[in-house]
Amino acid sequence: MAGLTPVADALARVLEGAVPLPEEWVPIGSADGRILSRALASRRTQPPSDMSSMDGYAVRAADLPATLPVAGEAAAGRSFAGSMPGGTTIRIFTGAEIPDGADAVVIQEDVSRSGDMVTFRDRPASGQFIRRKGLDFAEGAPALAAGTRIEPRSLALAAAMNHATVPVHRRPRVAILSTGDELVEPGAEPGPGQIVSSNALALAAIVRREGGDATLLGIVPDRLDATLAAVRHARAERHDILVTSGGASVGEHDLMRQVIAEEGAEPSFWKIAMRPGKPLMMANLSGMRLLGLPGNPVASFVCATLFLSPLMRRLAGRTDILPLEEGAVLGVALGANDHRQDYLRASLIESNGKLVATPFPIQDSSMIRVLAEAEALIVRAPHASAAQAGEPCRIIRLAR
Numbered sequence: 001m002a003g004l005t006p007v008a009d010a011l012a013r014v015l016e017g018a019v020p021l022p023e024e025w026v027p028i029g030s031a032d033g034r035i036l037s038r039a040l041a042s043r044r045t046q047p048p049s050d051m052s053s054m055d056g057y058a059v060r061a062a063d064l065p066a067t068l069p070v071a072g073e074a075a076a077g078r079s080f081a082g083s084m085p086g087g088t089t090i091r092i093f094t095g096a097e098i099p100d101g102a103d104a105v106v107i108q109e110d111v112s113r114s115g116d117m118v119t120f121r122d123r124p125a126s127g128q129f130i131r132r133k134g135l136d137f138a139e140g141a142p143a144l145a146a147g148t149r150i151e152p153r154s155l156a157l158a159a160a161m162n163h164a165t166v167p168v169h170r171r172p173r174v175a176i177l178s179t180g181d182e183l184v185e186p187g188a189e190p191g192p193g194q195i196v197s198s199n200a201l202a203l204a205a206i207v208r209r210e211g212g213d214a215t216l217l218g219i220v221p222d223r224l225d226a227t228l229a230a231v232r233h234a235r236a237e238r239h240d241i242l243v244t245s246g247g248a249s250v251g252e253h254d255l256m257r258q259v260i261a262e263e264g265a266e267p268s269f270w271k272i273a274m275r276p277g278k279p280l281m282m283a284n285l286s287g288m289r290l291l292g293l294p295g296n297p298v299a300s301f302v303c304a305t306l307f308l309s310p311l312m313r314r315l316a317g318r319t320d321i322l323p324l325e326e327g328a329v330l331g332v333a334l335g336a337n338d339h340r341q342d343y344l345r346a347s348l349i350e351s352n353g354k355l356v357a358t359p360f361p362i363q364d365s366s367m368i369r370v371l372a373e374a375e376a377l378i379v380r381a382p383h384a385s386a387a388q389a390g391e392p393c394r395i396i397r398l399a400r
Helices: 007-015 152-160 199-209 224-236 256-262 297-316 368-373
Strands: 023-027 056-059 066-074 089-092 104-107 111-114 117-120 142-144 165-169 173-179 213-220 241-245 281-285 288-293 325-330 341-351 354-359 376-380 392-397
Touching (some): 007 297, 199 241, 224 256, 297 368, 341 368
Parallel strands (some): 066 089, 325 354
Antiparallel strands (some): 023 165, 056 089, 341 354, 376 392
16 A cells, blocks of 8 residues: 555664664673673683692602692682692682693592692593683683673673773663553543553563563643654754653644654655554654654553664664564464554464464454463564465464
């Protein structure tokens, strides 16, 4: 249908010109989920010297088999002073530095000890149970590449490399605005014809899960002056993205197109060939991206999944920005699709080694309960042919 922007084209316009946000340094303990803005090299060598990997006795392999006197002890963080005298052994513990003169460790289960004398029955291989200096990483060597998303394992590595702070891309700052005379905040008593606002809180949760900072601007009535003031406030506060919910359709109370015109801009697109989510718009307001989402809760959520999340990920410095699609089979037959790309809320089960996606029978975009129960979105291309139960389909899993 003329005038409807395909989903792929709309996404390309949302991402056009979006680059990772500037660098900032954060404490390593606060870096989980952040994206490195530059490669991180080690500030130390690990292990810093040859270390024992077992509890036992440090020896010269050439001295064995034999019965040797214990000349001292080495523990983690407490090394044996000096060199190990010839014809002796050193009691050693895991993580302790290998004494000078020793070239192997014999585990305690393989020896017999009487007082200060230890009997070794076999000759070990040189290097046995020794972690060599630099086995893990060496000082100055790059270990974490730019673009790495910090998670518990890479956070542990950065800390072990002695980084108290790390360089990451700044978090996207996202303002969220709800529009509509019909909305009241959760906890308030709705008047005649009013409903409780839920989109803003769901969108804020998505923003935070994507690693952004969310600012709730509240609800504005269906008045141009109030809506324009809220948009200008978001710009003044230097938000990277303003997400609006409602006001993007074609009714006389849907004001976002007028607001964009008042700000001297034009929508990059308006109305998408998708269901749910047709009344979606995007504009660039002097560096702040305005993403106008539909007011219906399901449409708002689906549009946030397909457009807001990828934009945030790009700004945060991630390279894996698109929702992950995977294969499944249909649990029921579906009719042919029309000109819009469909995103059907569905349940998922495993059956005979296959993932089966079954759409809910009612897909009305106002039904939040169905959205909450859904485990995936079935993606159906425009003009897709009718499909039978058991035929392949594509899905996007919803986070649980």
